[in-house]
Amino acid sequence: MTLNRRTFLGTSAVAAATLAAPMVRAQGKPRVVVIGGGAGGATAARYIAKDSKGDIDVKLIEPTRTYYTCFFSNLYLGGFKTIDEIGHSYGGLAAAGVNVVHDWAVGVDRDTKTVTLAGGGTLQYDKLILSPGIDFVDMAVPGWDISAQNAMPHAYKAGSQTELLKAQLKAMPEGGTFAMVAPPNPYRCPPGPYERVSMVAHYLKLNNPTAKIIVADPKPKFSKMALFQEGWNNHYEGMVDWVGEDFGGGNVTVDPAAMTVSIDGEETKVDVANVIPAMKAGRIADIAGVTDGNWAPVNAADMSTKADPDVYVLGDASQQGDMPKSGFSANSQAKVCANAVRGALTGSKVFPAKFSNTCWSLIETNDGVKVGATYEATAEKIAKVDGFISKTGESADVRKATYEESEGWYAGITADMFGAKA
Amino acid sequence: MRALAAYLAAAALAALPALADPGDVEKGEKLFQQCKGCHQIGAGATNRSGPHLNGLFGRKAAGLDGFRYSKSFQRAGAGGLEWHAETLDVFLENPRAMTSGTRMSFRGVKNPEDRTHLIAFLRQYSDDPANIPEADPTAQGIDHDLDPAILALVGDPEYGEYLSGECTTCHQAAGGDDGIPSITLWPEDQFVVAMHAYKSKQRNHPVMQMIAGRLGDEEIAALAAYFKDLEN
Structure with a gap:
């Protein structure tokens, strides 16, 4: 050069x-x-x-x-x-x-x-x-704008929104419905909504086992999809209903006052609505x-x-x-x-520029998965050159080690961002 | 002095190793003309005498529902053939070399650069790694054994410190040891041996195999020199 x-x-x-x-x-x-x-x-x-x-x-x-x-x-x-x-x-x-x-x-x-x-x-x-x-993009989900974030939290900027969503999850009636409106590409943290589904399912399984989770998704597929679906089947059988693009998951309107979510014309009264807009x-x-x-x-x-x-x-x-x-x-x-x-x-x-990324996700206690890649700077863009992903059917030991690794990473990256805690 | 430093910085930038040619999408689109008679790609593509090519990368051979594949392609798929840049490169050079008795009566693209362009064009219509991080790569990695201008930086602790940024995202600079092992104060020779073992995949761990796989010998040496003395 x-x-x-x-x-x-x-x-x-x-x-x-x-x-x-x-x-x-x-x-x-x-x-x-x-x-x-x-x-x-x-x-x-x-x-x-x-x-x-x-x-x-x-x-x-x-x-x-x-x-x-x-x-x-x-x-x-x-x-x-x-x-x-x-x-x-x-x-x-x-x-x-x-x-x-x-x-x-x-x-x-x-x-x-x-x-x-x-x-x-x-x-x-x-x-x-x-x-x-x-x-968030205005009016990305018809019926929702930022003034509705208390009735239907996004919880996609952490802090009070996350605490609010947790409080609403805890307050769900027995056998109630938790709805998530998943975002279209591109968005922050590709596996994030699906890890959230897993964590909500984990909470409900322990505290409200007859409750249901419905996910309206404008996408036909998502990151680590096979791993999440395997986990949902193994740990939370019958609890999670994922409605993808093919079944009208992208055709959603919400009514924060009535607490309803309408997916492809079918209106459902829900107890919690986690709306993650574009x-x-x-x-x-x-x-x-x-x-x-x-x-x-x-x-x-x-x-x-x-x-x-x-x-x-x-x-x-x-x-x-x-x-x-x-x-x-x-x-x-x-x-x-x-x-x-x-x-x-x-x-x-x-x-020279070198980039890398790994996303860990927790599906259930000690059941962690990850996807990662390395990248190079080309004239046009940051380009992916190599990567890996957890496999379906991995042993419990591997998944536990992956989760422990994610905890180590959390300690590492936060120290890297903010300086080591005294 | 500052001018000299700036010059050195510029020289280091100028000596960046070039990536393998990522392929020219526009040239690839022209080359795709010869495929169009049988294969559609892009919005609204459907199966014709050949299957559509949306979402091709990462697909098992004969892996598209609703298309009647030849026995030969079905056997190749059952045998584990998946479409990635590497397998497409071999296949497109001469389709007959990989499968026999299929309806694909194409003689192949002999020029390797043309295949790179064509593959770059096709790649646009499969999953985007920005959205699906596990999607196929869009470029080929480079060997990070650097050229002489950067080799002059060998043993430069500053270089080791810069590279260590990739390590400290996970391995705490302060030496924490939960879930992810500490790598501070690791004896230099042991550090080098361990990284090379990951690089050659003799030592198991997918993240470390990936990271070490893209470190050149000098980079490993610089990191080892940096971490051996790293105190809290």
Whole structure:
């Protein structure tokens, strides 16, 4: 590969920044602003601060003081984790040198390179990293909008929504009906809705064994489908009714006031309705003007946006190619991005992009499964090059080890995002 | 000094190993003209004298319900043949080499690059790994034994630290040992032996076989050097 346009531009940008530095920088340090303190943003902020050893000013904008991971939030629904076990503070990031600002980012001006905060402040950046996660597409499920999220929770951003769904699950009458409206592709965490079905089934089997679960799905198939269906048959026989695209699962309307869900014209009165609508990039990506349609297209080599080489988008909000939208993916992308951003701002070495992802799912106690892959940056996208998936019919020992591995991973990734717990 | 560092960064980028040619979808679409008489693909495709090719990747040979396959294809499917980029490449070079006595009277695509283009075109109409992570790959992996410009970085602890980001997603940098073993302070020689054993699949674990399988010798050495001294 010869020196290409992108590399050349990157180098000149460093030179230009050096020249301009005395005029625009109060402290003389390059400034990185990260918006969103989840798997992408927290990891990127921590790695840039840690690895630049104080040479880069890193600010992380995150409204909440406790971050509840979406990954493992299904295990809270199933009773395998407490809500506190999936909550994390930002203390470790501050210790790593990140300036954590608890506020909402409400504006981005790419011409003046500034971010406006709801609290009124304005932040200058040399590089801006957006990791805002997802928002929902308006009217994606007829009858549901965000004002209905208390009657029919999505619980697809972890925290109070997850607790609400758990409370509704607990309050179900004997023999009641739990309905899920599953999202269309692409969405956060491809196996997530189906792990949730498994965890809800686990809870109901113990506490309300005559209850039913109905899933309306606009898709004809989903990730780890054979593994989930095997598990549902083995552990929760007769409890789960999955209605896929072929049977009208995509033709759904809901009425939050009447608590009804209508699938392909057939109306059902339900006790809990978990509506997971179609998704799009978190709103700040739209405000920054780096989206094209629902997502923000990025360059695979460093996660910079196609719209602006100084603005990067990580994780669920990005449109990068083959990686699923997952916490693991966001964390993996963040490290590639952090390395590239640090290189551009300080001239540190920039190494080739490498990406990986694994999604573990729990089906029943000690019955864990996983799917994973590695990826490379091509000129067009992040491309899948290799992977693996759990097999149907695996022994109980293998499944138990897979679950234990997922717990180890959870401890690992949260320490990688937020710094090790003291 | 900064200019020099920036130059080095640019040089490292410029020396990125190239991926195997991913294939040109547009060229593949033109090549597909010769298949169209019998096979449909894309929205609304149906079976004709040949089966439709939507969802082909990962499908068992003769695996489509509602199509009457020849005995030869049925035998191939029962024998475990599945359609992936690798098997399609062999099949498309000369269909007669893989199956005999089928209705597929196509002589094959002899040019390997053309087959790559054609396979890239076909791949678009099967599951997207972004939605179904276990779906077939869309590119071929590269050997991460790096070229000389990057080999100059051998033993660079900074490189080991960068690469370690892939490890610390699961293996805690602080050395926790529940569910996933600790890899900090692992003696260097043992680390190298273990990674090579995963790489050659002598040591069992699908995640580690996948991760180590894509690490070059120098990368393993750099990681071993990094982890041997990693303190909390």
